Structure formats: structure tokens, C-alpha cells
Amino acid sequence: MLKILKYSFFDLIRSKWSYVYFFFYLVISSSLLYLSGDISKVIISLMNIILILVPLIASIFGVMYYYNSREFTELLLAQPIKRTNIFLGQYIGLAVSLSSSLLFGLGIPFLLFGIFRSAEIWNFIILIVTGVFLTFIFSAISFLVALKNENRLKGFGIVIFLWMFMAIIYDGLFLLSLIVFKEYPIETISLTLSMLNPIDLSRILILLKLDISALMGYTGAVFRKFFGTDTGLLLSTLILIMWTVLPVWAIVRVSGRKNF
């Protein structure tokens, strides 16, 4: 598996899209830091970008990579290698290369700006960690979708729809349910609902770290009480891990049964 992982990783690292992705983050974060100079504000701006772009890029990249390396995969399948190893190796290679683009693209400017001497170091770490998690989650989902759909167009469509659902439609339905059921005590439900979507969960984790919670009044107090404690942080990390593990497990299952 390690060999396939290594091959996939270096294959992707050499592709120009990885460089584009890396330079995009490099330029965005360094120009924001240069223009504003306030690390906490830059983290908020980057949060908006990361929460939308990371899932989108990871999804599209994942589908694209699977379909493009299809012939190579078939070649590998002819060899005496376990299927699990082939697909997991490819998936992890993809996710690691995307995360390293994100990590270095954001990390280098912040390092030069002196993040280690700043009080915002924990907020930055949360930003990076959620970004990496989102990369792993959405590339796994897209890999799974591609695995299940031979039709490339359908695969792309489903992946884009899933992204749109998580990033936009889910919040719309969430808001609608809050408005419809506003007469009822809905704090716990809204807490649960926001934990079920990895994008929402990441957004709230970052916002609460940045002390926006005061804006939320009573609801904010409920959220802060939950996410601010160690149990809350542990639980939300667990949910993010679950969001990663479940699609990966599905990849293993589906790839084991699939006819090539």
C-alpha cells in the first residue's frame, strides 16, 4: 500500500494543479496578511475561503484523479496486490498531497509573519486542522462516488451536488427549520444539526474560537458551553473523524465487490 501511496502522492505533487492550488493559498494568505496585518481578521477571511473552496477542490480533484488514473488502476488490479491497498493508497496519496498544498500555502506566509509569537496560534491551528479534515472527508466522498459511477458526467454531477448540499442547501434547510420551529426550545436540535454537517461544524468551531460567540446571545452561550468544553471539542473531533472513516470504509467495501 505504501508503494502505491507514494506513487500517487508523487504523481500528484508533480502535476501542475497541485502547484496552482498551493500558489493560490500562498498568494491569498500572504496578500491578506500584507494588506490587513491583523492575524485574527485574516483567519476569519481565510475561514470563509477554506470552508467553501477546500471541499469543492477536494471533491473535483478526487473525481478527476480517479477517472484519469482508471487505466493505471486496471493495470494494478492485474497484479497480485490487495484491492484495499490499491484504492486506499490512491485515496491517501491524493488527500495527503492536497493537504500539503493547503498546509504549505497557508503555513509559509503565517510563519514568516510570526504566527508562533502571536496569541492567535491556536486559532490558526484550528483553521489548519479543520482544513485538513475537510480535505480528507471530501476527497473520500468523491472517491466513493467515482467508484460507484462508471459514467464520468454522472460522477461529477453527484459530487458537485453533494458539495452544494453541504455548503449551501443544508444551511438553507437548517435556517428554514429554525424559523418554522422557533416557538419550541430548539437549542439542542440546532446543536445536533450543526454537528451533522462537517462544513457547519468546522465553521462553528472556528467562530467560537474567535470569540464571535458573544454575538449569538443565549444560543451562543449554549454553543459555547458545548464546544468550549473539552468534551465538546472531543466530540466534534470524533464526528470529524467519523466523517472521514465512514466514506473510507465504504471505499474499501465497494472496491472489494466491484467488477472491473
Add this chain to the structure above:
Amino acid sequence: MNRPNGYSGIWGLQMGLLFLMIFYSFFCAAGTVKVDQNGKVKTIQEALGMTSPGDTVMVYGGNYSEGTILIDQPLTLIGINRPIIDGHDRDSDIIIIASDSVTLEGFTIQNAGTSYIKDLAGIRVRRKNNFVIRNNHLINTMFGIYLEKATDGKIVDNQVIGQAIEEVSSGNGIHAWYCKNLFISGNTVESHRDGIYFEFVESSQLVDNISRNNLRYGLHFMFSNNDEYTNNLFESNGAGVAVMFSKNINMYHNTFTNNWGSASYGLLLKEIYDARIEENIFDGNTMGIKVDGSTRVTYHNNSFENNGWAIKFVGGSYDNKINNNNFISNSFDLVLESARNNNTIDGNYWSSYTGYDLDKNGIGDIPFRPVKLFSYIVSRTPESMVLLRSLFIDIIDFSEKVRPMFTPENVMDHAPLMNKVVY
């Protein structure tokens, strides 16, 4: 014909004598009593028994602990090397000024105790006028300076530091009730219930004060008219300043910062008429200004930066003028929901304005709507604040901006500025 002349002669003599007496009492007899723990007069009480009106009492450094000190003559008390007057938590006032024209200067006054029944004070002024309280340190006195029906007083350069933990067991730093013509300047007030509290106070001025870390309000006006506060700093209070049920209050050049919490405001206005709010800075408050009923109020040349809400109106607010302000990086710039709106909101700078200025006159060519759909949703369903900064919210805000359906259509800045207001 002579009688009137005779009359005036006697009248003149009387006046002359009176003048002489006044002159005598002020300039000739104005003695000085020295209080020193190593000297002849050892306590302040002892010295007060020896004085006549107009005298000066010089108190030298040391620790004086002698119960409640009652000043019932026009005197000047000066502390040299900052003598300490300690109340030892005896649950009584420490100094009571019960005479006109008293000056109190240079003391440290501490430990009045805590009472749930009485309003204990470091310095209490009772129904007198022309007092000067200057350069004193008041430490852990439940109420610092307590003025009851006192007029024409100066409270200058004092430090009033409390130890308030909860509202019920704490007092106000400077508390004024039924007062007139006060001048309060250069004081630092920390850790009380309200930093400075005005109730029925007329024609008074607050200048260059610092009020911070107070549990409730940095400065609190109740039923007080024709007052002015300028150049003050309000920091980390429950709410910076609360102005309630008052008319003609001028607020100039103040800084309201870091009043941050789930129910915190920089400035809270409740039933205010004819006030002027000019050249103030609101930075990093949960709510810059919360307005619950304001009429004929001018908001001019203020800067609102990094607040959750810059200005939030609830309730009916009419004939307000919001012009030439800077709104920079606030989560919500303005919340104003009443359908009937005759407030003018023109000529402000909004950092979230995305219009253009083709004729280069510094004024944006398309009007700006500061009220976002999301703020409308949040005020109805507070729980939806959870969705702050999500893409969906940005999208619906944008579509509402293009064609307002829920937010009041006539709340808009017709002449938004392209550059920050500099004043």
C-alpha cells in the same frame, strides 16, 4: 430730607462692618491646623474641633482611623504625602461633607465595608454646594463619592477603585442624586456597579474620565437633562454608557471599547430626546449603540469598527440624523426595522459598500442599504445566528440587496461616501 441720608449712613456702616467681618474671617483669621501623628494634633477629629470657618487643615502622611469624619464648617483639608483614612470595614461612611465650600485634597480613603441596607460611601456630600474633591484615592469604599442634592461641585483627578463582584453587594464609583452644575474631570473609576451614576442631575459636565471593568455601566444617566460628557474612555464594562429617560445630553469625543459579552453595549439609549452624539469611537463592542427609543438625536462623525452590531434600533425612533459616520468591519452595520422611517441615513462611509463612483465626486453612485436580511432573520429567530458567515447567508443577503422584500425599502444611504470620513 435728612432722614434718608441718616438711614443710608447707618446702612453704609453696617455694610462696612459686615464686609470687614467677612474679610476678617477669610483672610486674617484663616488659620492653618497641622495634623501629624508625631505632632501636637494627632487626629483629624481633634483638628476639626479647633477650626473656625475658612481654616485649612494640613494632614501629614500616616494612617488615620477614626470613625466617620464629619466636616460641618467651610474648610480646606489637604493631605500631604497622601495620608490614609481607613474605615476598617466598620459599615459607616468615612467622610461626610455637611458644609458649603469644603475642599478635600490628597487623601487615600479606604475600606468602608459592605452593607445590603445602607449605601456606604467614601466621601458623602449632603445637601451642600461649592465643594472640591481633588486628587484622592478611594479604595474599596462601597460607593466612592456619593452626592445627595449637592450643587456646584468639582470632582477632579480622583481614583476610585472598587472591588465589586456582584451587583447587589456593590455601589457606584461616583454617585450623584438630585445635583446641579457638577464638573467631573480626570477621574479613573474601576470595578464598581456603575462607574459614574447620575440621577436627576442637571447641567453637569464629565470630561477626560476613565471608567473600566464595572459590572453594569461605565456611566449611567437616569432622568438627567442638559448634561455633557466629552473625551471619556469606557472600557470593558457590562455596558459602556447607558443614557435613559434624559433630554439634551451631548456626547462628544468619547471612546467606547471592548464592551463585549452576550448582553453588552457600547452605548445604550433608552427614551432619549434631542441628544448629540458626535466624534465618538466605538471599537470592538458586541453592540456599538443599542437604541430603544430615540427622537431628534444627531449621530455625526462617529466611527464604528469591529462591532457585532454598529447601531441597533428597537422600538420607535424618529427624526434621527445619522450622517458622516464610519462603519468599518462590523458584522451588522445597522438594524432598523420600523416600516415607517423618517430618519436620515445619508453620507456615511460603509466598508461593506460595493458600489462605484463614476463621476469621481467621492460619493457612490448607487444608494446603499445597510440593513441586511440576515439581521432581520436573527432578530426574529436568534438561534439562526449559528449560521453567521455561512455561504447560504451571503447568498440570501445578496439577493435581498438586489431586490428588498423583507427589509424596509426606504432605509438607505442615498449618498454613501467612497472614502473614510476624516474629522
